[in-house]
Amino acid sequence: MKINSLFFGIALFGIISCTSTPPAELVITDSARARLDSTLQAMVAEGWVAGASALIYENGTEAYFNATGFADREAKVPMDRNTLAIIYSMTKPITGVALMTLYEKGAFQLDDPLEKYAPEFSNMKVFVGVDSLTGELKFEPLARPITIRDITRHTAGFPVNPNQPGLGDLLKEANAGNPANTLTQMAEKMGQTPLAFQPGTQWAYGPSVDVQAFLVERLSGQPYGEYVRQHVLDPLGMSETRYFVTESDRDRLSAMYRKGEDGQLTQVPDSLAHAFNTQEWPMTPGGYGLTSTLDDYMKFTQMLVNGGTFNGVTILKPETVQLMATNQLDDSVTERMFLPSKGNVGFGIDFAVRVAPTSSPDENMGMVGEFFWDGAASTLFWVDPENKLTAVLFVQIMPFAGQVHKSFRDAVYGPYQNPNN
Known part of the structure; x- marks a missing residue:
């Protein structure tokens, strides 16, 4: 050994x-x-x-x-x-494998911008604080787009702290992770919520793998739950693994x-x-469930x-x-x-x-x-x-x-x- x-x-x-x-x-x-x-x-x-x-x-x-x-x-x-x-999060590697079956088919490259396939994530901005005088929220443009590699390694910048002054209120208002949302509705709400940091600059555990499930759905044209069942779970004989x-x-x-x-x-x-x-539920999350x-x-x-x-x-x-x-x-x-x-x-x-x-x-x-x-x-x-x-x-x-x-x-x-x- x-x-x-x-x-x-x-x-x-x-x-x-x-x-x-x-x-x-x-x-x-x-x-x-x-x-x-x-x-x-x-x-x-x-x-x-x-x-x-x-x-x-x-x-x-x-x-x-x-x-x-x-x-x-x-x-x-x-x-x-x-x-x-x-x-819970042992769901995430299963989602990653489902995503990478599409990678092998040439559906995307890891350094492709996420917005190339999901315009819901176009024109995003990064939260940088609250103006001490006016109380207004301050933002800056993205230094570079979120890539697919970012959503596979938790460096996309998606906010996760509902108690963060300013940004936390926007996060709670969007309520993107509500299981009553479809994955598309989740993506739309996430795309309208500012990022917590510039993509690629920090590792912050969050909803990135739910976005992977959405991307599988978008690229395959098949509901995520059906895709992961057909391409990962059923071929492996994992009949007991389910939402x-x-x-x-x-x-x-x-x-x-x-x-x-x-x-x-x-x-x-x-x-x-x-x-x-x-x-x-309408949502079949990639990150848990x-x-x-x-x-x-x-x-x-x-x-x-x-x-x-x-x-x-x-x-x-x-x-x-x-x-x-x-x-x-x-x-x-x-x-x-x-x-x-x-x-x-x-x-x-x-x-x-x-x-x-x-x-x-x-x-x-x-x-x-x-x-x-x-x-x-x-x-x-x-x-x-x-x-x-x-x-x-x-x-x-x-x-x-x-x-x-x-x-x-x-x-x-x-x-x-x-x-x-």
């Missing part, structure tokens, strides 16, 4: 490797399984989560599975392999929990937690670690997956919101990408070249090409619980070891 590799010339998908032979030493050993069992059980016993489940594949075969605790603690429904979890959960399957939908300041878990009423997924099972999402990760192919079905070319898993952020982009909390990472096309080894015991363990993302309810997946390993962790806890991910990663790879010792 090549922990903390110093070489960024990773053998991604066997493309740039001199050999496609997997590492001789496995990551998921008996010791790792014991660590994982203990970690998942401790998460529940210590009240971090009500329930947890994890699935890991290594070299194309199942290396680990466990589920512990409750999908619904109050109803005593155990966490299970077929529990449906709300994956709308039918009544017959809702008994498998995990409850949602919120941890209070006192450290206690409180169940969020299902009427709130499941409101999006138990009703069919899907539910899935461990095995369904694992099919997606296996497609990625195999360079775009799973069970004989090719979704993307290996070079396209490699492009998505390559850092797209220039060093000049120093404002990166919460991204540094994920470790020594950059950002590719809808994935965080590890660019340097784990450098301290406090940092998440990971492999150089891995790519990953997570969800608001603290779900997590990653793809480790060097070890041909993919991992999916399901919990349903808010606010986002970074310590859950740290503990899980430590259990997989073992505790941090200083390479200088």
Whole structure:
């Protein structure tokens, strides 16, 4: 196992490797399984989560599975392999893959202006403040248009803070993200709302991937929900991954929990937690909204670690997956919101990408070249090409619980070891 590799010339998908032979030493050993069992059980016993489940594949075969605790603690429904979890932003990489199927067809180039295909984003301006004397909002023209690359790496400049003086009121008034909007209506409202910063100058997590879903719809001439189903989900056999959960399957939908300041878990009423997924809305967002099972999402990760192919079905070319898993952020982009909390990472096309080894015991363990993302309810997946390993962790806890991910990663790879010792 090549922990903390110093070489960024990773053998991604066997493309740039001199050999496609997997590492001789496995990551998921008996010791790792014991660590994982203990970690998942401790998460529940210590009240971090009500329930947890994890699935890991290594070299194309199942290396680990466990589920512990409750999908619904109050109803005593155990966490299970077929529990449906709300994956929130783990929807985003699926949308990115859908978009890149159109890239492979020559429908666009990454540095094309977004407005070339979506005039809704023409003639935009950037908010620069509020006049201290008159109270009027101040704007400046765009230094350059938003590009498609910007919406794949969160550098477009779309505002996200409803409490920002001046701009926040415009953001709330537009209400572009209301699920009662269609994707086209969302785009129209976003295009009429000033940007928070010049495109390409900052990394700010926001609605960019919803714009990707809109772009898929615009370029393909097909509703986004239908396109992603036809070109990604169905070919991979991901029948459990969906926005709308039918009544017959809702008994498998995990409850949602919120941890209070006192450290206690409180169940969020299902009427709130499941409101999006138990009703069919006009919007099919690219950035959130899907539910899935461990095995369904694992099919997606296996497609990625195999360079775009799973069970004989090719979704993307290996070079396209490699492009998505390559850092797209220039060093000049120093404002990166919460991204540094994920470790020594950059950002590719809808994935965080590890660019340097784990450098301290406090940092998440990971492999150089891995790519990953997570969800608001603290779900997590990653793809480790060097070890041909993919991992999916399901919990349903808010606010986002970074310590859950740290503990899980430590259990997989073992505790941090200083390479200088």
